[in-house]
Amino acid sequence: MAILDKLKDGVQRELEGLEFVIGWEQGYDPLHASPLFIRTPGDIDRLIWNPLCVHNLASYLPSLKGRRVGILLKGCDSRSVIQLLQEGLIKREEIVIFGIPCRGVVDLSKIKSRIDTSQMRAVSLMDDAVVIEIPQGREEIPLDDVLATKCLSCQYPTPLIYDHLAGEVLPPQRPTEVLYKEVEVIEELDVQDRLAHWERELDRCIRCYACRNACPLCVCQDYCAAESRNPRWLSQRAGVSEKVMWHIMHALHLAGRCTDCGECERACPMDIPIQRIRRKINKEIKELFGYEAGVNPEDTPPLYTFKVEEPTIQEREW
């Protein structure tokens, strides 16, 4: 049975005991999927599963605490759920997880940077290519060229937590070495150039907080320090220093918690490569504490605990 059929079958059987199941449906054009809230058996037909199902649906879970819901998760998305469970922000018994072994999802910005999709007519998804029909003709793009960057180094194609798995366990297929490739390019800049790089990129931020609201681990939401007027931590001015400050705040609040799902960058209407900031911090956390967020529900994130002596931090020998 194909993955989608298995998903539909599973949802059909579980739906009665749940308020709804969150999956994906076709969006407003052939290139966009959109989150789907399946409330009745009649909604199940709208469910889709393909590389356009980019959204990390786990972002909806913290606001649904206390309600019994089902959710479809890719491997990377499942790490957000694990992290939320570790932090007590959601309850395992309230959630039914339909796991999907995933070979990668596309980055729509990568497609849009290659071809003008504004008058696109149709999209077909092959195993190794995306074919897009535009008025000028038919464009075939190798799938690897437009996969989300996170997919190119994916180590968790199969969800790490699930109640039902739609398919066979898929072992990791991708190299780990490329994970920090983009981070390393920025690390090589000296401090002044690095600041200049980020000021240039972040200058086009419009402080819309799509990055925050799309983030599954950004759970303060309505009480975010960036907007709070009392205390007033940050001016509401849309200057580059406030924008840089906001993104540093966001990234630091995710230290040891970010699961690299990339929703922040995907949601950004200005296509700012902000996932790299989180990746840099993930790299530091890995080096400092040997820790990777969202892989084991029994773990305690390093900044949620305290050790008198951290084995990797040489405090006394400074």
Add this chain to the structure above:
Amino acid sequence: MVSREARFLATDNIPALLRRLGNTYRVFAPVKVSDTIVLFQEFAESAGLALDEQTTLPPKELLFPQTEGLVSYRYRKDAEDLEKSEVQVEETLEAPPTIIFGVRPCDARGLTVFDAVFTDGQWRDPYYKARREATTIVTVLCTQPESTCFCTSVGGSPTGIEGSDIILTIVTGGYVAEPVTEKGETLLQDEAFTPAGDKAGEAGEAREKVSVERELELDGIAEQLLDIFGTDFWEQVTAKCISCAACTYVCPTCFCFTITDDTTGIEGSRIRTWDSCMFYLYTLEASGHNPRPTKTERYRNRIGHKFSYHPTSYEGMFGCSGCGRCIKVCPASLDIRQVLREAKAHG
């Protein structure tokens, strides 16, 4: 229109024109700043113009900046009585003469929504008004609608002139320029504009050919939105919304703002910054009560304002020009057209 005398602007003459205008005006035009982002930026010949695609953001920032100083202030203590202090306040209004080149008809029309609220109605906003009066809008008419375009559904047109000072129609080798206002007429005196001759006819034919399907039937939507105000329709339709402000900040007609004081020591400035009805803080009251506590009430207000309250207050004018940016940028791909269709069909 002031006059229908058409002029021709050769594509090759545009850089020189904008350079000359730059002596008298601030000149903004669309520039590709990355592979996927096009923004209005101050014209620099090296940057190149991106006139053939919709800008990522509308030009509203230039008339209604995301951050705008309203007044600056400074406290001064009374040397005789330290309990007393006085405050000196200075207005900080900047409205230099500006040209925005390469605007689209939907965005120019979006400004007429601002005009109704900020300059033509019961209240006058001196900041917006001064800037609007100092700005000349040069609009390039559309030739090809994008899949997200729906200007004709909300009363606009791909070849519409509302809100523009000059309209440009693409013809062989350049554009046919026609003035819409006196301001536009003044600009057309520049030597870059030559007699249009046969090109005027070509422009007329080109405009005839452009069409955007009217995909929404919005008659009666204002009343219908009130009728379904208290139904569970809103919770269902907003389930996927993540309550960010991307839709409102890319919108050419969203004009909400907040005012805060940035004080350092004894001086500071009172600033006006964009605000969004999608934020919790937008309606949070001093008592702690919030009449729109969740995304459901907030999104209902966004739709209600644009398609019911605004047209009721402003002679039927929707608070939407159909540019489709909110659809494009939504992280959840929530489609405002679909919401309106379902709202009409509900109940």
